[in-house]
Amino acid sequence: ENIYKIKPLQYSRFIDDFNRVLKTGKQSDTEFSYPYSSEKEVFLRAVNVPIKNNDDEIYLVYSIIEDISIRKKNEEIISKLSEIVKQSTISILTTDNKGNIDYVNPYFSEVFGYTEAEVLGKNPRILKSGLTPEETYKNLWKTIKKGETWRGEFINKTKNGRKSWVNSTIFPLKNQLNNVINYIAFIEDISERKIMQELLEENELKLKESNETKDKFLSIIAHDLKNPFGAIMSLSELLYQNFKKYDETKKENLIRLISEGAKNTYNLLENLLTWARSQKGEIKFLPETLTINKIISENISLLSDLTAKKNISVIFETNEDIDVFADFNMLNFIIRNLLTNALKFTPQHGEIHVTEEKTEDKIKFCIKDTGIGMSNERLDSLFKVDQMSSGKGTDNESGTGLGLILCKDFISFHKGKIRVQSELGKGSTFCVELPVKKERI
Numbered sequence: 001e002n003i004y005k006i007k008p009l010q011y012s013r014f015i016d017d018f019n020r021v022l023k024t025g026k027q028s029d030t031e032f033s034y035p036y037s038s039e040k041e042v043f044l045r046a047v048n049v050p051i052k053n054n055d056d057e058i059y060l061v062y063s064i065i066e067d068i069s070i071r072k073k074n075e076e077i078i079s080k081l082s083e084i085v086k087q088s089t090i091s092i093l094t095t096d097n098k099g100n101i102d103y104v105n106p107y108f109s110e111v112f113g114y115t116e117a118e119v120l121g122k123n124p125r126i127l128k129s130g131l132t133p134e135e136t137y138k139n140l141w142k143t144i145k146k147g148e149t150w151r152g153e154f155i156n157k158t159k160n161g162r163k164s165w166v167n168s169t170i171f172p173l174k175n176q177l178n179n180v181i182n183y184i185a186f187i188e189d190i191s192e193r194k195i196m197q198e199l200l201e202e203n204e205l206k207l208k209e210s211n212e213t214k215d216k217f218l219s220i221i222a223h224d225l226k227n228p229f230g231a232i233m234s235l236s237e238l239l240y241q242n243f244k245k246y247d248e249t250k251k252e253n254l255i256r257l258i259s260e261g262a263k264n265t266y267n268l269l270e271n272l273l274t275w276a277r278s279q280k281g282e283i284k285f286l287p288e289t290l291t292i293n294k295i296i297s298e299n300i301s302l303l304s305d306l307t308a309k310k311n312i313s314v315i316f317e318t319n320e321d322i323d324v325f326a327d328f329n330m331l332n333f334i335i336r337n338l339l340t341n342a343l344k345f346t347p348q349h350g351e352i353h354v355t356e357e358k359t360e361d362k363i364k365f366c367i368k369d370t371g372i373g374m375s376n377e378r379l380d381s382l383f384k385v386d387q388m389s390s391g392k393g394t395d396n397e398s399g400t401g402l403g404l405i406l407c408k409d410f411i412s413f414h415k416g417k418i419r420v421q422s423e424l425g426k427g428s429t430f431c432v433e434l435p436v437k438k439e440r441i
Contacts, residue, residue: 003018008034014046018063021050025058026050027050028047029046029047030046031044032046042067043067043068043071044065044067044068045066045068046063048063049061049062049063090107091105091188092185092186094182095182095185096182097180099123099183101122101123101124102120102182103120111187127156128157129157129164139152147172147180151170152167153166153167154168163191165189166190168186170184170185171183228265229265235258236258239254239255271406278406278410286327287325287326287327287414288326290324290326290328291321292322292324292356292365293318293320293321293356295328295332296316296318296354299335299336300339302336303340307352310343310347312348314352314354315351315353323436324434324436325436327410330414331434335365337406341404342428345371345373345394345428346371346427347372347394348394352367352370362436363433364434367431368429369429371427372394373423373425373427374422374424382404383418411432414435415435416435417432417433418430
């Protein structure tokens with residue numbers, strides 16, 4: 001038949017190419033679609049070869065036509081897959097069989113900060129942060145060397161050093177001879193998810209601590225407040241019922257015990273209320289420039305009755321006025337509480353030394369006593385709410401340890417530190433460090 005009369009060919013690229021061969025006398029190669037039927041279209045490849053006579057005239061054309069429908073379909077699939085890889089919001093990385101990177105998609109560069117040119121030929125170990133256990137990498141290579149798919153998590157790092165949590169799927173790609181030609185990795189950045197998980201765990205821990213704090217608070221109210229009130233009530237009732245029977249000495253002793261119990265209970269209640277306000281964030285931090293020497297001296301004077309009662313010498317030597325940027329109420333509480341504790345646990349005729357020093361960016365004051373000291377176990381639990389306790393003083397003074405918890409909280413407001421050294425039978429030293437410069441608060 002005349003090819004120009006075959007309708008499916010009339011308007012195809014085949015006819016255009018055939019005419020070009022006749023005109024130029026050169027072999028051609030073209031691809032075109034061909035309606036095989038009303039329901040099916042195929043893709044064909046035609047190679048048109050002109051045959052010439054002795055006069056260099058074309059007298060015959062060989063057209064070799066091949067059905068390339070499957071190849072065209074595969075190319076279309078590959079093109080779609082390529083576009084999916086390019087536009088994917090998962091980092092995709094491939095390496096050769098030696099583990100050297102030969103491709104990364106654009107999203108990889110967006111997440112890790114490396115351009116494709118910067119990583120080609122490199123080993124993926126450039127992403128290692130040092131935070132992923134080596135056992136994870138050993139398990140990975142053991143799995144993919146067996147031809148299996150490995151799934152797991154890494155802590156990688158980006159080009160600028162930022163930590164990045166990733167969930168990875170890595171598998172080998174094999175040829176028809178079952179030889180590994182590539183390794184392919186799908187890397188999903190799960191940093192936000194991990195951060196949220198850490199926040200949830202942190203909040204869960206805070207909630208647990210809050211519940212423990214609440215339980216401790218209720219325990220103190222139930223025990224440490226109830227008992228002193230019970231003692232005050234019993235002593236008051238005893239005094240009331242036997243007021244006419246008791247002599248003046250007996251009456252004075254009972255009144256003294258009632259008074260001391262009331263004072264101790266009031267102090268405990270005051271600390272409890274302050275602590276509760278601190279936990280609820282209701283205490284305002286109002287720092288100002290203060291002379292710490294003056295505050296220490298005033299508190300030593302206020303406690304003079306207690307020192308005289310136990311014949312304790314309080315030695316405070318200072319050569320210069322030292323200013324600190326601090327909240328007056330908090331600093332006053334810290335100093336008074338540490339001095340009171342030193343007096344409480346120092347026996348008759350003991351000594352308390354108060355020292356202070358100033359450096360370029362902080363001031364430090366220490367309160368050292370010659371008291372009964374503490375064990376290592378007591379030191380470890382000193383500032384823990386769930387383990388809060390306080391032993392009896394050398395004159396049987398009571399307490400809960402709540403004052404030290406408040407001291408630590410107030411010191412934290414100032415971005416400061418408290419350090420403790422103690423040994424049983426050899427006294428204790430409490431040192432507080434506070435920043436001097438206003439901008440460091």
